[in-house]
Every structure is written in C-alpha cells, then in structure tokens.
Amino acid sequence: MRYVIIGAGAVGGTIGVRLADAGHDVTLVARGAHLDAIRRRGLTLRTPDRTATWRGPATDAPGERPLPADTVLVLTVKSQDTAAALAVWADAPVAGGGTAGERLPLFTAQNGVANEPAALRLFARVHAVCVWLPATHLEPGVVVANGYPHPGMLHLGRYPAGSDALDHAVAADLTGAGFVAPVRDDVMRWKYGKLLANLGNGLQALLGGDVPTDLRDRVRVEGQAVLAAAGIAHTSTEEEAAERGDRVGHRPVDGQERSGSSTWQSLARGVGSTEVDHLNGEIVLLGRLHGVPTPANAAVAYAVRRAARERIPAGGFPPAELAKMIG
Incomplete structure (x- = not known):
C-alpha cells in the first residue's frame, strides 16, 4: 500500500x-x-x-x-x-x-x-x-x-x-x-472518550501549564452530562489508562518536555484558527441539541476564538477574565 x-x-x-x-x-x-x-x-x-x-x-x-x-x-x-x-x-x-x-x-x-x-x-x-x-x-x-x-x-x-x-x-x-x-x-466510543480528554486543551492553550483542576473538572463534567443525555457511549479514563499502560509515555526530547496541546500549538504559531469549535464546541452543540447547559465549554470556546483572532499568545489569556467568563 x-x-x-x-x-x-x-x-x-x-x-x-x-x-x-x-x-x-x-x-x-x-x-x-x-x-x-x-x-x-x-x-x-x-x-x-x-x-x-x-x-x-x-x-x-x-x-x-x-x-x-x-x-x-x-x-x-x-x-x-x-x-x-x-x-x-x-x-x-x-x-x-x-x-x-x-x-x-x-x-x-x-x-x-x-x-x-x-x-x-x-x-x-x-x-x-x-x-x-x-x-x-x-x-x-x-x-x-x-x-x-x-x-x-x-x-x-x-x-x-x-x-x-x-x-x-x-x-x-x-x-x-x-x-x-x-x-x-467500536472505535468511535474511543474517540468520544478522547474528546472528553481534549476538552482541557483550550484551557491549557489559554492559561499555559498551570490550569486549575476545578476548571478542567467543569468542562469534563459538562461533557459527560451531554454525552449521557445524547446516549453516546465513551471510554472511561480508567479504561484508557489501562489500554495505554506504560506503552505510550512522555519523554523529553533534547532536554525539553512537550510544549503543549494541539490547541496550544495553534496559538503559539499564530495561525489564526484552532480546533476548539470541534472540541469544546462539539459539547456546546450537543448540549443545545439535548437541553443540557454547557456554560464552561461555551466560555472556553469563545475565549480561544478570541485569542486566535487577536493573536493573544499561547498561555497569555488573563486568568481572572477567563474565570469571570466561566462564572
């Protein structure tokens, strides 16, 4: 082939x-x-x-x-x-x-x-x-x-x-x-589990490495509620961790750890767009279709779009402003 x-x-x-x-x-x-x-x-x-x-x-x-x-x-x-x-x-x-x-x-x-x-x-x-x-x-x-x-x-x-x-x-x-x-x-069940994990990408792109745990939890909990309402099956974090085991870990390259997620990289390169509307935005879409509020994911999607549009550097979004947007 x-x-x-x-x-x-x-x-x-x-x-x-x-x-x-x-x-x-x-x-x-x-x-x-x-x-x-x-x-x-x-x-x-x-x-x-x-x-x-x-x-x-x-x-x-x-x-x-x-x-x-x-x-x-x-x-x-x-x-x-x-x-x-x-x-x-x-x-x-x-x-x-x-x-x-x-x-x-x-x-x-x-x-x-x-x-x-x-x-x-x-x-x-x-x-x-x-x-x-x-x-x-x-x-x-x-x-x-x-x-x-x-x-x-x-x-x-x-x-x-x-x-x-x-x-x-x-x-x-x-x-x-x-x-x-x-x-x-059931590969899509794995992809929906990965979608939940990727909901933190926007937060990391906005704030850098130190993302408060409560914010990560909020976007994920909203995502889980939406998938449950939509009847969409997904893998659990425990199942995913058992699948990966110690086969795919992270090691430094030339003494450097990985800089950031795919969304962080888009902001770092200043390309003017990110995949946030297909990650957090997917949860917002499903929430609207199934009557589940998703304010945290909506706020993250908006903030990342704004950062991409205004060329705010990766990790440079004001934390207080983001916290106010999420509520």
Missing part, C-alpha cells in the same frame, strides 16, 4: 516519517513555509532516542497523474481544515477510473468526532482513528515526538462501526513502524 498523509504536522509528520522509515511508500501533503522547508531539506522528526530526516515526495494537492489504486489516504489536518482538505482530494482521479472519494479509503487520524460524518459525505470508505500521540510542530520542516517507548497509540476501525481487513492491514503497517495500533469495532 502507498500512503498519502494529508497534513504533515505533529501527528501526520510523525506517522509519515515512521511509515517511511519502515519501508513504505509515503507522500506528505503540507502547505506554505512547512511545505517549502520539506521540499528543501526534508522533514526532520526528533524523538527521545534519535533524530531522523525524511526526504521524499511532498505536495499541497493531487497532481495531474491519477492516484494509484492501492493508495491509502490518511487525513491528519486540524478539524477546522477538514472541509477544505476533503474538497481538494475527494474528486482526484484514480488509476483505472473513478475518483478518490469513490474508490480510496480515508483514515481520519484527528481529534474531535465531526470529521468522520463530514468525510462520509464525500468518501465511501471512511475509517476512524483515535489518536494518542504526543507531538509538537512549531517550526517549518520539524516535528518533535515525545512518545516513548512507542510514539503513539492509534485505534482503528470502520466508520460508523465495525472493522475490516484493511483496518488490520494498516494496523500491521503501523505496528511495524513502532506504533501501538489496536483495531476496534
């Missing part, structure tokens, strides 16, 4: 370089200064025990030639960029006829739970991936992955449910590349 990694940032860059190192055919998709850097000097992946530089094909869109029929597309862009990426790749021609949306599998290795239904509108074969992969992308051409002894855990399964032979084949490739890659028929 050939892999096209759509979004060569922290998650996509780590997956792409590790798959390529394991001998697989990989093409990275990036944009702007990051794409320029990859084309000039490759993508450097720094980990706790080594540094590797991948040099291979990189692009920002499908080329003029049809995609090979054995291509697996792996979507790793932030959730706010999903719609644009799907629009670019869904109608790409495939060798032998048809389009990518009709013929090729798409694996959604992303935070949040809105990417899969969006993808299913355009792709007939959607596979969800629950991502536990502590990595950082702040500098063009460089990804830092702190996961150890394995770089990450990636649960795979068909969307909306079930699994198939392709899930097991991709899981075998990921396992050979060093990841822990369980196949789960």
Whole structure:
C-alpha cells in the first residue's frame, strides 16, 4: 500500500516519517513555509532516542497523474481544515477510473468526532482513528515526538462501526513502524472518550501549564452530562489508562518536555484558527441539541476564538477574565 498523509504536522509528520522509515511508500501533503522547508531539506522528526530526516515526495494537492489504486489516504489536518482538505482530494482521479472519494479509503487520524460524518459525505470508505500521540510542530520542516517507548497509540476501525481487513492491514503497517495500533469495532466510543480528554486543551492553550483542576473538572463534567443525555457511549479514563499502560509515555526530547496541546500549538504559531469549535464546541452543540447547559465549554470556546483572532499568545489569556467568563 502507498500512503498519502494529508497534513504533515505533529501527528501526520510523525506517522509519515515512521511509515517511511519502515519501508513504505509515503507522500506528505503540507502547505506554505512547512511545505517549502520539506521540499528543501526534508522533514526532520526528533524523538527521545534519535533524530531522523525524511526526504521524499511532498505536495499541497493531487497532481495531474491519477492516484494509484492501492493508495491509502490518511487525513491528519486540524478539524477546522477538514472541509477544505476533503474538497481538494475527494474528486482526484484514480488509476483505472473513478475518483478518490469513490474508490480510496480515508483514515481520519484527528481529534474531535465531526470529521468522520463530514468525510462520509464525500468518501465511501471512511475509517476512524483515535489518536494518542504526543507531538509538537512549531517550526517549518520539524516535528518533535515525545512518545516513548512507542510514539503513539492509534485505534482503528470502520466508520460508523465495525472493522475490516484493511483496518488490520494498516494496523500491521503501523505496528511495524513502532506504533501501538489496536483495531476496534467500536472505535468511535474511543474517540468520544478522547474528546472528553481534549476538552482541557483550550484551557491549557489559554492559561499555559498551570490550569486549575476545578476548571478542567467543569468542562469534563459538562461533557459527560451531554454525552449521557445524547446516549453516546465513551471510554472511561480508567479504561484508557489501562489500554495505554506504560506503552505510550512522555519523554523529553533534547532536554525539553512537550510544549503543549494541539490547541496550544495553534496559538503559539499564530495561525489564526484552532480546533476548539470541534472540541469544546462539539459539547456546546450537543448540549443545545439535548437541553443540557454547557456554560464552561461555551466560555472556553469563545475565549480561544478570541485569542486566535487577536493573536493573544499561547498561555497569555488573563486568568481572572477567563474565570469571570466561566462564572
């Protein structure tokens, strides 16, 4: 199988370089200064025990030639960029006829739970991936992955449910590349559990490392209440911890701990957008649909949008102002 990694940032860059190192055919998709850097000097992946530089094909869109029929597309862009990426790749021609949306599998290795239904509108074969992969992308051409002894855990399964032979084949490739890659028929249950964990990302992006426990608890409790009202199953923190065990921990890279969550990284890079509306905003949406108040998640979503819009630096939002907004 050939892999096209759509979004060569922290998650996509780590997956792409590790798959390529394991001998697989990989093409990275990036944009702007990051794409320029990859084309000039490759993508450097720094980990706790080594540094590797991948040099291979990189692009920002499908080329003029049809995609090979054995291509697996792996979507790793932030959730706010999903719609644009799907629009670019869904109608790409495939060798032998048809389009990518009709013929090729798409694996959604992303935070949040809105990417899969969006993808299913355009792709007939959607596979969800629950991502536990502590990595950082702040500098063009460089990804830092702190996961150890394995770089990450990636649960795979068909969307909306079930699994198939392709899930097991991709899981075998990921396992050979060093990841822990369980196949789960209930992969969305794992993704909803991860969504609850990600509700603290916005708080950490706003306040930095010292987020009061009561604030983390408030956004999570709201999230749990919403999922219960909606009848949506999710994993527990205990189940998740038992699954990871000591297989995916955090280690410093070149003496540095991981800087922050994916939302923190978006503010740190000043890109002008974050995935908060697909994390805390997902809870707000479900709360409104099912009559459950979600004031803390709504306040966090608004504050992160404001920080992105006004270029407030990561960790620089006034704590007193946030506390007043949450109430």
